[in-house]
Amino acid sequence: MKTALSGKNILRQFAASLRILPLTVLVCSGLYTGAIYLAGRLAPDASSGSLVRSAEGGVIGSRLVAQQFTRPEYFWPRPSAVSWNAAGAGGSNLSPASAAMRDKTEKVLVTLAPEQGEKVPTDLVTASGSGLDPHISLASVRFQAPRVARARGLSVDEVMHIVNSPENGKIAVPFQGEPLVNVLQLNCALDRVRK
Amino acid sequence: MAPLLLLTLIVPALLSWPLGKVMAHLIEPGGTSRYGRRTSELFCRTGGDALTGEQDWKQYLVSMLVFNMMMFAFVTTVLALQQSLPLNPDGKGPLEASLIFNTAASFVTNTNLQHYSGEAAMSYFSQLAGLMWLQFVSAATGIACLAALARALGGRSSVGNFYIDLLRAAFFILLPLALLLALILIAGGVPMTFEGAAVARTLEGATQTMARGPVAAMVAIKQLGTNGGGYFGPNSTHPFENPSFYTNIVECMSIVLIPMAAVWMFGRITGRMRDASVIFSVMMILLLVKAAAAFWLESAPAAALWGLPVEAAPNLEGKELRFGAGAGALWAALTTATSNGSVNCMHDSLNPLTGLVPLAGMWINVVFGGVGVGIINLFIFIIIGVFICGMMVGRTPEYFGRKVETGEMRLALLALLVHPLLILGGTALFAATPAGAATVLNSGAHGFTEILYEFTSAAANNGSGFEGLGDNTVAWNIATGVVMLLARYIPIILPLAIAGSLASKKPVPETSGTLRTDTPLFGLIILGSVIFIGALLFLPVAVLGPLAEHLSAASH
Numbered sequence: 001m002k003t004a005l006s007g008k009n010i011l012r013q014f015a016a017s018l019r020i021l022p023l024t025v026l027v028c029s030g031l032y033t034g035a036i037y038l039a040g041r042l043a044p045d046a047s048s049g050s051l052v053r054s055a056e057g058g059v060i061g062s063r064l065v066a067q068q069f070t071r072p073e074y075f076w077p078r079p080s081a082v083s084w085n086a087a088g089a090g091g092s093n094l095s096p097a098s099a100a101m102r103d104k105t106e107k108v109l110v111t112l113a114p115e116q117g118e119k120v121p122t123d124l125v126t127a128s129g130s131g132l133d134p135h136i137s138l139a140s141v142r143f144q145a146p147r148v149a150r151a152r153g154l155s156v157d158e159v160m161h162i163v164n165s166p167e168n169g170k171i172a173v174p175f176q177g178e179p180l181v182n183v184l185q186l187n188c189a190l191d192r193v194r195k
Numbered sequence: 196m197a198p199l200l201l202l203t204l205i206v207p208a209l210l211s212w213p214l215g216k217v218m219a220h221l222i223e224p225g226g227t228s229r230y231g232r233r234t235s236e237l238f239c240r241t242g243g244d245a246l247t248g249e250q251d252w253k254q255y256l257v258s259m260l261v262f263n264m265m266m267f268a269f270v271t272t273v274l275a276l277q278q279s280l281p282l283n284p285d286g287k288g289p290l291e292a293s294l295i296f297n298t299a300a301s302f303v304t305n306t307n308l309q310h311y312s313g314e315a316a317m318s319y320f321s322q323l324a325g326l327m328w329l330q331f332v333s334a335a336t337g338i339a340c341l342a343a344l345a346r347a348l349g350g351r352s353s354v355g356n357f358y359i360d361l362l363r364a365a366f367f368i369l370l371p372l373a374l375l376l377a378l379i380l381i382a383g384g385v386p387m388t389f390e391g392a393a394v395a396r397t398l399e400g401a402t403q404t405m406a407r408g409p410v411a412a413m414v415a416i417k418q419l420g421t422n423g424g425g426y427f428g429p430n431s432t433h434p435f436e437n438p439s440f441y442t443n444i445v446e447c448m449s450i451v452l453i454p455m456a457a458v459w460m461f462g463r464i465t466g467r468m469r470d471a472s473v474i475f476s477v478m479m480i481l482l483l484v485k486a487a488a489a490f491w492l493e494s495a496p497a498a499a500l501w502g503l504p505v506e507a508a509p510n511l512e513g514k515e516l517r518f519g520a521g522a523g524a525l526w527a528a529l530t531t532a533t534s535n536g537s538v539n540c541m542h543d544s545l546n547p548l549t550g551l552v553p554l555a556g557m558w559i560n561v562v563f564g565g566v567g568v569g570i571i572n573l574f575i576f577i578i579i580g581v582f583i584c585g586m587m588v589g590r591t592p593e594y595f596g597r598k599v600e601t602g603e604m605r606l607a608l609l610a611l612l613v614h615p616l617l618i619l620g621g622t623a624l625f626a627a628t629p630a631g632a633a634t635v636l637n638s639g640a641h642g643f644t645e646i647l648y649e650f651t652s653a654a655a656n657n658g659s660g661f662e663g664l665g666d667n668t669v670a671w672n673i674a675t676g677v678v679m680l681l682a683r684y685i686p687i688i689l690p691l692a693i694a695g696s697l698a699s700k701k702p703v704p705e706t707s708g709t710l711r712t713d714t715p716l717f718g719l720i721i722l723g724s725v726i727f728i729g730a731l732l733f734l735p736v737a738v739l740g741p742l743a744e745h746l747s748a749a750s751h
Contacts, residue, residue, distance in 0.1 A: 017265040024331065036377045067397045088312065120504060
């Protein structure tokens, strides 16, 4: 122990650490990040955040990130504890057994206004972990379809036809019966039909 | 659900065997290997004469501690100066002093408890050159220390050279795997850019600012190195960290891959693969039990929704849909069995009883555990198991052919007691004072669990949290910072001291009376000592927190 803990030895260890540390920073932060960054250039769309652009080229959102929808003619995403703030994501962190969780759910139910005897799909009343979940379940699409159809002057069947068309945001999740629908992609598709 | 569970556990278990072999070769190449000679020459040229020759366990520990101090100093500097450093396109400002201390302690100790939110507080430079760099070298420190422990238990008095082990682990084990994973993640949609936040004009005409950055690089190593510190605040729930079902499953497997392979590496270096098989089996059983329990408990609907016009379905609060049903519970089990601590759902919003699963995982902290340190923790339980068996038959206990005596047992008990002491002491203090009680989000028993979880996570060097807790206060930053440091280094120093002391003893010949440690029977003994000594200590707090909440929710 004496030699290991002698001042001279410890100084020697500091000197060695001082020489090695920059090497590890260079390799693990510099070279590693650089290599991945360059590889990422091969997939520019994913690397820059899977952005969705309008016909004029302006950014309207990201395929991966939910944005707020409040108008009746659009499908609405799941509730967000951070109001869809994609610069400060987060969940509600409420206990699923708490009174606060019940209050929050009751408020959401007032907005969603299910008809007498109708039940709302669970995903549409619960906040996701990131507050940015871009998907809702197909059941939640069906639940909202009458409202969207009314607001757009379409029939529910016409709306569901758009939902079920390829490239409009519907995806299958392995090991799971029901597909999910990307809300932003679906709403973009609805707008394209109107135009 | 079941196929997801089996797939996520079996694939890494199968991969761990060849990876363990490769890791053993990379860290312990042997004198005839050209890779071994070349790398040690190269490293010696960079690092000087401290890198030549082997060290005894004391010298090894001194090198480890000195290098870790330098890691701490470097990251503190980077964080303290971030507003003046490059790669800060969104103009992140200075960080508060106690938060810098907490974050430095957290990432140096491989914990990655985050009292900040990445996208709001950290510049790209802080994320990459500070935090992500530590995710490599802190994990490499763990692998190096395991190699040293294994060499000592193999009976060698010189246990390798810390610097050489560290560099080999970082550059040749972690780096290639992280590169591979990062590429897969980019292909799956994870961003990798140095541009600042993207600003969108939404369909309804509002403005949405989307934080992004060099995410893929950091997510890869945080999953592989049992780090867990995400690029964004909500970690792998964030669609930019974990965009799809497929990225989720790959990230989930990455959590356990290296911890599993480390068991085989340990077996190869000690030359006792049968012992390693017993250890692996015990860990696998515990992991399966944990994962299955979490799956089952989390498939219950949220109690708060009872009686509302909502379809009965598993609890979805704090969960993302794209990962599929059960994925959150499974990840919660894996991330706390290992000391990873990344999350793909909000643990605070798990059903009360499900919350017990991650807590129990961190209380035991040996179910594969942190890279390297998991087995170092388990070693203590093995020594205790050996000792109890020895006492029962009235023989001096032996492990790997050396006598385990009073000196070793004293150290083992000390190592064993540090973990519960830090958790229970800290929880008691913070639950009884405004320092903790005023920071909880949820009231009652759940609030107590938030405090308990925070100290458990810090002491297990895990880093996940019940994130409702308002933990960015001076009191929390200092308390958990100190806990993380103590809980990292004491459980490395003491086991290495035990192993070093064992290695210096004369080997005793194996006889028919020797307790064999490579049999299924001894596996049961390890299991028993983990459960009865490791977990039962925490029964009272489990009752006060999750169980009390579950029972009171059920009574409404």
